Amino acid sequence: MTGIAQGPQPQAGPNRGSISLQGVTRIFAGTIPAVDGIDLEIKAGEFFTLLGPSGCGKTTLLRMIAGFEVPDAGRILISGREMQDVPAHKRAVNTVFQSYALFPHLNVQQNIGFGLRMQGVKAPERKTRVDAIMELLQIGPFATRNAAQLSGGQRQRVALARALVNEPEVVLLDEPLSALDAKLRNELQIELLRMQKRLGMTFIFVTHDQHEALVMSDRIGVMSKGRVQQVGPVLDVYEKPRNVFVAEFLGLSNIWPINPGGGAQVDTPIGPLQITASVGAERMAMIRPEKIWMWPTRPERPNVFAGQVSEAIYMGASTQYRVALTDAPAAPPILVLDTNNVAAERSWQAGEMVFVELKPDNVMMIEG
């Protein structure tokens, strides 16, 4: 990167783009903390997603990394550098806002070039770089249009280009796809991901959409009530949620309270369950509905329960069943998700008798 007269000094080395949050806390006007003592390490070049319901503090956390909010306690390090006294305009961090925040008095090119212009990059180099990023994001056809004349998808591209053109160490994305329709959203998810892998910048993506988080991220941090509930690779967080909140926020699940029976068995409201996981402080058993097998006849294996299909909802690629267990009529019906692929032996109608199998490997122990 050449020609930078002002603005942030680029950091070199493997640390470039890493983020370290240490006990970061933000309290608004004496109420409960919006962000409550968060410790988090985000690796350089990672696509990291902060996932949580609205009001969980994820946007506040993002705003503190950007420099729009100052933590009341704790430290933020970007590329290994303490950010306490570094204002937003001196951080090598660029944000894609949920509302896009395109400048209404500038056209698309001028919007994209704004950051370079503020850093004192000379016009010829500015043009080269703006043109390059516009080419990459296929913005050329509407380069001279005004922000007000763009569609939602085009605005999103321009907002992304305006951040990427500065080659920042970290790109922050605050629910950038939430205003778009489903099809465009899927397209842009893929494009965003491709762009991130290609440019190798650290992306921190904030969303409340668990599907989006699963599709895009290297790692996810699930947030609730100002705290990080669980951090890990997508697969781990989905398959081995730490607690009920994470299990339920990331997808459908069957959850029962347990009494440890000692050894490889726990007592649940649906009866004793054999498990392979070891039981520590956890007091809940969880199994994802797509991990449950349905059989017309009883297989001679552990964790098989007789029941009746009480509800069958066809959802295209899959069907969602509720099965009321014969031996545990008081327990809520079990949720089962079955794919409608070519290998599926059969589907089930409401009222049919079935046997559901909860393989011990698939039963997870989680916290309340």
Next chain:
Amino acid sequence: MSNIPRGVRNGLLGVSLPVYLLLYAPLAIIAVFSFAPSLHHPGLNVAAYGLLANDPQVLAAIRRSLVLALCSAALGTMLGTLMGFGLSRFRPAKGGGFWVGTLPSLIIYLPIIMPSLVFGISEMIFFNYVHQYTGLLSAGLLTMGIAHVTFQAPYVALVVYARLAGLDANLFEASHDLYANGLKSFLYLTIPVVRPALIGGFLLAITLSIDDFTISFFTAGPGSVTLPIYIYGEIARKGSSPEINAIGTLMIATVIGVALLYYVVTRQQGRIGQTSAA
């Protein structure tokens, strides 16, 4: 349009036509009568305008009105802009609360709905007291200017506030995010973005000042007869005349001109990006 029943449409037309007539017929009549024949000039003619151009009293009044309008509008726009920024920053929606959000906006907007008669009389009494005890602020163009600024500023504040409130709340953060410090953000974002509102507010302030009679009347001194006060005096002495009609016509033309300018400028605010350089 087409799904409005014919009867309703005719009814609406029956109401709106007389309203337009009442609004614009008097203006048309004044304009026509400014060309009316007089004792020495039979037939439609421009003699009234010739008299105006040679009447030192009229010319002085026009000059005073323009000086007053330009000076007060300049000051009123500056103050009003600051007020507009303040209102926008502490608006209740942004957590300003009653004392720093709602109350200041109420106080600022009060002069807009306050009857100008009350406003004018209280200003007159106030200036009198100040003059009596300090010797400063004797009634004249200065007191009129101060009074004009006080009623112009809220209107400008309203225009500027409306512009700021219509902007994306993250715009200013976006500029900082893109490496602009406070000064650069002000120069390259704030100023260009509120410029249409500034120009619009300034033009509005000018028309308000040129147009004002009530407050001007109470705050004027013997040496500060502006156009509206001059017209009032002439009509009180000898009733309507072609010269008064001519002055009226000129004022109408001026105000329509300023209003058109205002319209063009405010319409432009969405399109500025296409014309300015990278």
